[in-house]
Amino acid sequence: MEGAPSLLCHNSPSSYSSNPNHSLKSLPSSSPSFLLFPSKHSSIKTHQANSRIFSLNKERSMRRDSNLNLEVSPHRAVAAVRLLRVEQGGAFTDLLIEKGRNSATNEMDYVERTLGFRTRDLDDRDIRLVTDVVGSAIRWKRYLDHLIMSLCNEEKTFRDMEPLLLQILRIGFCEIIKLDMPAYAVVDENVRLAKVALRPGAGNLVNGILRKLVLLKGTNSLPLPKLEGDDRARARALAIIHSHPVWMVRRWIKFLGREEAVRLMNWNNSDPSFSIRVNTWKGYTRDDLVTQLNTLKVPHEISTYNDDFVRIQRGMQIVIQAGLLKEGLCSVQDESAGLVVSVLDPQPGETIIDCCAAPGGKTLFMGSRMRGQGKVLAIDINKGRLRILKETTKLHGLDGVVITCCADLRLFSEKNLIKSDKVLLDAPCSGLGVLSKRADLRWNRKLEDLEQLKLLQDELLDAASRLVKPGGVLVYSTCSIDPEENEERIKSFLLRHPEFVVDPVNGKIPPDFITEKGFYSSNPVKHSIDGSFAARLIRSLHHPVL
Numbered sequence: 001m002e003g004a005p006s007l008l009c010h011n012s013p014s015s016y017s018s019n020p021n022h023s024l025k026s027l028p029s030s031s032p033s034f035l036l037f038p039s040k041h042s043s044i045k046t047h048q049a050n051s052r053i054f055s056l057n058k059e060r061s062m063r064r065d066s067n068l069n070l071e072v073s074p075h076r077a078v079a080a081v082r083l084l085r086v087e088q089g090g091a092f093t094d095l096l097i098e099k100g101r102n103s104a105t106n107e108m109d110y111v112e113r114t115l116g117f118r119t120r121d122l123d124d125r126d127i128r129l130v131t132d133v134v135g136s137a138i139r140w141k142r143y144l145d146h147l148i149m150s151l152c153n154e155e156k157t158f159r160d161m162e163p164l165l166l167q168i169l170r171i172g173f174c175e176i177i178k179l180d181m182p183a184y185a186v187v188d189e190n191v192r193l194a195k196v197a198l199r200p201g202a203g204n205l206v207n208g209i210l211r212k213l214v215l216l217k218g219t220n221s222l223p224l225p226k227l228e229g230d231d232r233a234r235a236r237a238l239a240i241i242h243s244h245p246v247w248m249v250r251r252w253i254k255f256l257g258r259e260e261a262v263r264l265m266n267w268n269n270s271d272p273s274f275s276i277r278v279n280t281w282k283g284y285t286r287d288d289l290v291t292q293l294n295t296l297k298v299p300h301e302i303s304t305y306n307d308d309f310v311r312i313q314r315g316m317q318i319v320i321q322a323g324l325l326k327e328g329l330c331s332v333q334d335e336s337a338g339l340v341v342s343v344l345d346p347q348p349g350e351t352i353i354d355c356c357a358a359p360g361g362k363t364l365f366m367g368s369r370m371r372g373q374g375k376v377l378a379i380d381i382n383k384g385r386l387r388i389l390k391e392t393t394k395l396h397g398l399d400g401v402v403i404t405c406c407a408d409l410r411l412f413s414e415k416n417l418i419k420s421d422k423v424l425l426d427a428p429c430s431g432l433g434v435l436s437k438r439a440d441l442r443w444n445r446k447l448e449d450l451e452q453l454k455l456l457q458d459e460l461l462d463a464a465s466r467l468v469k470p471g472g473v474l475v476y477s478t479c480s481i482d483p484e485e486n487e488e489r490i491k492s493f494l495l496r497h498p499e500f501v502v503d504p505v506n507g508k509i510p511p512d513f514i515t516e517k518g519f520y521s522s523n524p525v526k527h528s529i530d531g532s533f534a535a536r537l538i539r540s541l542h543h544p545v546l
């Protein structure tokens with residue numbers, strides 16, 4: 001790379017940890033004994049500190065026992081609190097719950113703080129149930145709320161409903177209608193949760209509404225809107241039936257037509273499937289992974305799009321627990337992201353700038369393909385996300401290749417004269433291609449966001465283009481399926497930058513993903529992977545470097 005990124009960028013401090021469990025105060029009661037009891041050589045101070053921790057932990061576990069409620073089903077208590085946190089913006093709907101000692105403790109701490117009691121710890125089945133219930137209740141929120149409102153005696157009862165009560169009803173509705181769980185158990189358990197966490201009257205309300213629902217489901221007469229009236233009314237009905245915001249439905253009908261829009265919404269509402277990429281740089285191959293998945297009895301399918309990927313529909317928790325991710329042998333990565341890297345086509349010895357790199361999925365795949373030769377400069381404005389990238393880089397054995405730099409790309413490219421062989425701009429976007437995995441995203445995105453995102457994408461494209469050497473490659477990618485964030489941004493960029501031309505992606509990815517204009521585009525409905533886009537551009541050798 002021309003220029004000196006190492007002088008301009010410094011790696012984020014590695015000793016700092018944001019994990020609250022690293023503080024002495026919150027050491028888990030089952031902390032390893034070497035932390036609690038001093039060895040012969042340790043000081044009196046350490047001994048005193050350890051005694052304090054010991055009595056703190058004892059006090060904590062006594063308090064925990066006295067707050068333990070064994071009547072309430074753990075997965076419903078955890079799901080209700082998780083849904084509350086997601087709604088208040090305090091948690092990401094992490095569909096992959098890592099079952100570690102600390103994560104389970106944190107989860108139960110939230111339950112205790114919110115509901116005033118703890119339940120027994122979640123077992124593997126509970127964890128699966130929490131994942132299913134939370135994901136499904138968030139996806140189907142609009143549909144469920146329509147039904148709940150229709151079954152309340154007055155609209156006011158629904159409008160004024162306290163948040164926890166609404167979450168308990170959403171859980172019950174979802175379990176009965178979408179997850180087909182035994183109705184009598186669902187009613188009993190959710191009534192109990194409402195009584196214990198709120199008050200007896202709340203339990204009675206849950207009982208009345210859930211029983212009505214069971215009757216209506218039995219007679220196949222759920223109160224759902226009819227597809228009639230003008231375009232707006234039909235879009236509103238579709239938005240309820242398929243549980244999406246009205247603006248998204250209208251936009252997709254405009255770009256894709258009604259049938260395709262409905263197919264897309266069905267995909268977004270289906271259980272997400274995940275894929276795993278093997279880190280071949282660590283000597284771990286896809287055959288190794290397949291052998292291990294067979295041993296773990298995790299159903300899987302080899303990717304036909306990318307040699308390093310294996311698809312998994314269910315059983316990700318088992319993979320996580322087997323420690324494959326912790327050892328840096330694999331990553332959870334969608335095949336669509338892998339195809340973006342194939343469009344860039346990193347080669348050993350090259351210099352690459354990854355402009356919006358964190359948390360680093362594509363950086364790591366690029367690094368692995370470079371076989372220890374060359375450099376990837378990973379830039380991101382977000383310090384916390386970049387710290388994750390730095391930690392995983394080490395884990396994947398790529399710290400010799402990847403350098404991190406926390407910066408706003410727009411300022412960075414103005415201040416630095418470095419030019420590299422290849423530049424990837426994986427731009428911030430609406431994420432409309434990943435709605436099956438990011439259940440909450442559809443409710444957080446607004447139509448107005450698109451205008452702001454388009455402006456940012458243009459500015460970042462201009463900035464990224466300054467870092468490409470003559471004859472070098474610029475790849476622009478998003479995880480959106482919206483033409484205004486994709487083809488339109490490239491069209492407008494090429495008008496501003498005649499020094500760049502489109503380099504069709506033929507030969508880099510399977511033909512099924514190549515658009516008429518030579519771009520990469522994946523379609524969730526057609527390809528059963530996330531929706532994403534990438535354009536490969538080349539800076540002409542003869543234009544003056546601006």
Ligand SMILES: C[S@@+](CC[C@H](N)C(=O)[O-])C[C@H]1O[C@@H](n2cnc3c(N)ncnc32)[C@H](O)[C@@H]1O
Binds near residue numbers: 357382427
């Ligand atoms: C789509 S994500 C990148 C995902 C990443 N490439 C991966 O594969 O894991 C977009 C990233 O752009 C970063 N970003 C947003 N504005 C930026 C800016 N002005 N300069 C640098 N990074 C920015 C965000 O912090 C975010 O991490």
